[in-house]
Amino acid sequence: MAMNRFLELYDVLIDSFGPQEWWPAETTFEVAVGAILTQNTNWTNVCKAIDNLRQGGFLTFERMAALSVDELAGLIRPSGYYNIKAQRLKNFLEMIRDDYDGELESLFQESTDRAREVLLSVRGIGPETADSILLYGGNHPVFVVDAYTHRIFSRHQLIEEESDYHSIQQVFLDALSPDAEMFNEYHALIVRVGKEYCKKKKPLCDGCPLRVLCE
DNA sequence: CACCAGGCAAGTA
DNA sequence: TACTTGCATGGT
Numbered sequence: 001m002a003m004n005r006f007l008e009l010y011d012v013l014i015d016s017f018g019p020q021e022w023w024p025a026e027t028t029f030e031v032a033v034g035a036i037l038t039q040n041t042n043w044t045n046v047c048k049a050i051d052n053l054r055q056g057g058f059l060t061f062e063r064m065a066a067l068s069v070d071e072l073a074g075l076i077r078p079s080g081y082y083n084i085k086a087q088r089l090k091n092f093l094e095m096i097r098d099d100y101d102g103e104l105e106s107l108f109q110e111s112t113d114r115a116r117e118v119l120l121s122v123r124g125i126g127p128e129t130a131d132s133i134l135l136y137g138g139n140h141p142v143f144v145v146d147a148y149t150h151r152i153f154s155r156h157q158l159i160e161e162e163s164d165y166h167s168i169q170q171v172f173l174d175a176l177s178p179d180a181e182m183f184n185e186y187h188a189l190i191v192r193v194g195k196e197y198c199k200k201k202k203p204l205c206d207g208c209p210l211r212v213l214c215e
Numbered sequence: 216c217a218c219c220a221g222g223c224a225a226g227t228a
Numbered sequence: 229t230a231c232t233t234g235c236a237t238g239g240t
Contacts, residue, residue: 039222080237146221
């Protein structure tokens with residue numbers, strides 16, 4: 001039977017690192033908030049912002065919706081871009097209130113395509129953020145592409161360097177069967193191996209499990 | 216000190 | 229359409 005490189009790679013990663021058990025959040029609402037806050041930002045900084053929100057009890061739709069943009073900005077300050085991210089969170093909350101009566105779960109009940117379309121219509125939610133929310137919050141089988149995915153797979157010449165988000169995503173969809181559990185682990189493993197072995201500064205991945213691809 | 220981190224939108228020509 | 233720039237903190 002045909003064993004493609006993308007499946008092979010998944011096995012190598014899960015054998016090397018084990019299940020990652022993502023997303024690191026207690027509720028689906030927290031997943032969505034984290035997905036917006038982590039845009040172009042180190043996760044450790046996002047944690048500080050999430051902790052501030054948790055301390056204040058603002059990690060629910062109602063409590064966060066009651067905050068002003070400036071109050072929200074102050075709380076999420078450590079995550080960087082705090083003014084624009086506060087507005088993005090408010091845009092997200094506004095959509096949930098107007099279209100889903102404040103129930104994020106109702107959005108997840110929609111078809112994957114429809115839910116993705118709605119998320120993308122929110123100012124400040126792009127493809128990666130939308131897909132992260134769908135996969136990790138709603139358990140929809142969409143493959144999340146991020147900077148690590150692009151860097152790792154282009155370095156190993158499995159995708160073109162200039163590939164855009166959609167084309168990279170399509171490569172994975174063509175190679176894998178749509179399984180939310182597996183997509184979940186795969187992306188989490190890509191981030192894991194990327195953080196440890198595929199940073200911008202270290203082009204040579206010494207000790208990286210993906211060295212098997214270099215042969 | 217310079218560079219980077221789990222993007223996205225707006226501006227320019 | 230195809231680049232470029234702004235957003236901003238905290239870690240290495």
